Amino acid sequence: MSAVRVMVVDDHPMWRDGVARDLADNGFDVVATADSVASATARAGAVLPDVVLMDMNLPDGTGAQATAGVLTAHPGARVLILSASDERDDVLDAIKAGATGYLVKSAQQAELIAAVNATADGQTVFTPGLAGLVLGEYRRMSQTPQDDSPVLTARETEVLRHVAKGLSSRQIATRLEISPRTVENHVGSSLRKLQLGNRVELARYAIEHGLDE
Known part of the structure; x- marks a missing residue:
């Protein structure tokens, strides 16, 4: 099977490059990185990643806005949020925009690798506790x-x-x-x-x- 194609979106170069390196070391094909809503949207349409690893705080907008942009440019992508924030509004905004999962940055490397694989396979992935929040909100609505x-x-x-x-x-x-x-x-x-x-x-x-x- 061909390697899962991943794009990493984060505006902190050290973090972005470190995550990209960890993914590459674990057999993923990191096809692009981006540091903004605009660059994420443009590059997603150009490189067609299987999975986009998305931060929630970007200099020109939110991860939710970037998620919507990426999915417009490349509807076949799956977006997994990787953010320092576990705020309810951030989580719900990301899922409403089309993200298939949400991890906080305190996740261990093994958790991240497993989450990217699961996302590529079409599964939903959440940091423990966040799945219940999302399900509860949609039931309420x-x-x-x-x-x-x-x-x-x-x-x-x-x-x-x-x-x-x-x-x-x-x-x-x-x-x-x-x-x-x-x-x-x-x-x-x-x-x-x-x-x-x-x-x-x-x-x-x-x-x-x-x-x-």
């Missing part, structure tokens, strides 16, 4: 589905339940005894029916509608 809500098939709903739990297509396929391609077909069908843009929005929909229980 949830509303009763409208009568004209799109109807998913039983299998699409079953796949959606596993997506809400952060499982990758490969893991879902194993549990349901179907192929990963079939899982992706169901995910794609659900995205079209619900008019959603990506798996993060799909997982959010599932959480809001109680499908993660």
